[in-house]
Amino acid sequence: MTDLNQAPATSPNHGSTNASSHASAPATKRALFAEHAYLPDGWRRNVLLQWDATGTLTHVSPDSETAPEGVARAAGPVLPGMPNLHSHAFQRAMAGLTEYRANATDNFWSWRDLMYRFAAKITPQGLAAVAQWLYIEMLKAGYTSVCEFHYVHHTPDGSRYGNSAELAERVVDAAQASGIGMTMLPVLYQYSGFGAREPRADQQRFINTPESLLDLLGTLRSARPEGPALRYGVAPHSLRAVSEQSLRALLDGLDTDLPGAPVHIHIAEQTAEVDACLETEGARPVQWLLERFHVDSRWCLVHATHVDEHETRALARSGAVAGLCLTTEANLGDGIFPAHTYLDQQGRFGIGSDSHIGVDWRAELRLLEYGQRLSRRQRNVLAAEDAPFVADRLFAAALDGGAHATGRAVNGLAAGQRADWLVLDAAHASIAEHASQAWLSGVVFCEHGETPIRDVYTGGEKVVDNRRHRDEERAYAQYRVALAELLK
Numbered sequence: 001m002t003d004l005n006q007a008p009a010t011s012p013n014h015g016s017t018n019a020s021s022h023a024s025a026p027a028t029k030r031a032l033f034a035e036h037a038y039l040p041d042g043w044r045r046n047v048l049l050q051w052d053a054t055g056t057l058t059h060v061s062p063d064s065e066t067a068p069e070g071v072a073r074a075a076g077p078v079l080p081g082m083p084n085l086h087s088h089a090f091q092r093a094m095a096g097l098t099e100y101r102a103n104a105t106d107n108f109w110s111w112r113d114l115m116y117r118f119a120a121k122i123t124p125q126g127l128a129a130v131a132q133w134l135y136i137e138m139l140k141a142g143y144t145s146v147c148e149f150h151y152v153h154h155t156p157d158g159s160r161y162g163n164s165a166e167l168a169e170r171v172v173d174a175a176q177a178s179g180i181g182m183t184m185l186p187v188l189y190q191y192s193g194f195g196a197r198e199p200r201a202d203q204q205r206f207i208n209t210p211e212s213l214l215d216l217l218g219t220l221r222s223a224r225p226e227g228p229a230l231r232y233g234v235a236p237h238s239l240r241a242v243s244e245q246s247l248r249a250l251l252d253g254l255d256t257d258l259p260g261a262p263v264h265i266h267i268a269e270q271t272a273e274v275d276a277c278l279e280t281e282g283a284r285p286v287q288w289l290l291e292r293f294h295v296d297s298r299w300c301l302v303h304a305t306h307v308d309e310h311e312t313r314a315l316a317r318s319g320a321v322a323g324l325c326l327t328t329e330a331n332l333g334d335g336i337f338p339a340h341t342y343l344d345q346q347g348r349f350g351i352g353s354d355s356h357i358g359v360d361w362r363a364e365l366r367l368l369e370y371g372q373r374l375s376r377r378q379r380n381v382l383a384a385e386d387a388p389f390v391a392d393r394l395f396a397a398a399l400d401g402g403a404h405a406t407g408r409a410v411n412g413l414a415a416g417q418r419a420d421w422l423v424l425d426a427a428h429a430s431i432a433e434h435a436s437q438a439w440l441s442g443v444v445f446c447e448h449g450e451t452p453i454r455d456v457y458t459g460g461e462k463v464v465d466n467r468r469h470r471d472e473e474r475a476y477a478q479y480r481v482a483l484a485e486l487l488k
Helices: 019-023 089-094 108-119 124-141 166-178 210-223 244-257 271-281 285-292 309-318 326-332 339-344 361-376 390-406 436-445 472-486
Strands: 031-039 042-051 057-061 078-080 082-087 143-150 181-188 230-232 263-267 299-303 321-324 348-351 421-424 453-458 461-465
Touching: 042 436, 082 299, 082 321, 082 348, 082 390, 089 108, 089 124, 089 472, 124 143, 124 166, 124 453, 124 461, 124 472, 143 166, 143 263, 143 390, 143 453, 166 181, 166 210, 166 230, 181 210, 181 244, 181 390, 210 230, 210 244, 263 285, 271 285, 285 309, 309 339, 321 390, 326 361, 339 348, 339 361, 348 361, 348 390, 361 390, 361 436, 390 436
Parallel strands: 031 078, 082 143, 143 181, 181 230, 263 299, 299 321, 321 348
Antiparallel strands: 031 042, 042 057, 078 421, 421 453, 453 461
16 A cells, blocks of 8 residues: 555656667657656656557656657646546536525535436437536546446436447546546446435436446446546445445456446445444444455445544555545535544545536645644644655545556656656646645645636547637537536
8 A cells, every 4th residue: 555654656667767778769759858757756857658559658758858859848847637537527517506595404415306307408429418527527627537437327217228338338428528537337327225225216317236337247248348537336326225245246246347447335324324333223324334345446335424543544444445525515514524634644645526516626625624624723644654745645646546446557757657647737836936835735725717628638639729729619619508508
């Protein structure tokens, strides 16, 4: 497990200073020269990035004497792209539409009722349009990968489409059209609550058995095979939506077809969930899961907001990723994750935009630190003795945890990793005239004007150029048509 108090180990290719050996006959269309780039050992100067036809970095060479002839130069400092480890794409279309008090005790559960009514109206075409626009927004924000926790599977009355993977295929296609890398996680949603309670009528679009969900995944894999930009896994929705037996059946089937594939689950997001788990299962949710299943680095426990000290330490030891979605958790009034204790125990985490009330990894990291400041009445809470810059520590940790959650090679600028990065505007007011050691602090904590992210590359291809996505106008027009239909 990565030690969050130490800088990650340097890849052999990061230490290569013999740029000419790699660039004597450069494939100039698959190379970029950056005066400054953020490598696993921090900011480095004069970095030559080279990648192959699959979009995989082959050489990362700092301290190059000069840019090879014909190689493009980055328009500013280069950062690795950030993975977004938790997304419900269809919820993007309802952002901003639930910000009124619907009852005297407005909370997650009342919000969920509104969300279910919205989910009942989504069509395949509408979902495709909403998802593509969302993924463009993610790319413009500097997210270059997404884990899609996809649970709207069926028609509004719960009957199956002729193609059981119809909606999932639309989402995968939206990701590929936008240029974002994807880990698609079809969701097993079987029950409405602990004790295998029968599903509600407004949950019928989500419901599967382990067997039907695995069949759906098989159909999806055949129609849209895995590749460098696409990975599959599964997502048992939550402990209240599956039983111990159905979770075991799902994992056994997954390991037969896709051994080692990612497994994501919502857990301990709400105190009511914790109380119900204690009442029916005799244990807290994270405690229950860790005691009964082999939870390791392939797992992502999304939210894990309400964990006691024992669970916090046990989760950190497991190597699983805590999937933190700070803007959504704040919007829903979920609570505050015990990040200080968790990081002190070398726990791994990543970030996600979840309901997409905000789509900005900078805001997620900012809220992670600010929540700790407000609860502890201190500043720079998540710094460490060997990592005094909070933004740098959180960025490196979220990159590492997010990469593990995707199950893809997207863990920074190193040979063998995906050629995903973003280019900062060096003249932006948040970082202009600052020393490089303060750049990430400015990017994360300053909120001044337009985004400091200028260009974005995925798989070595520029998909955002000077803050504009290559397909922005068309995708936004289609999104507006889909939204207008949903809001009728």
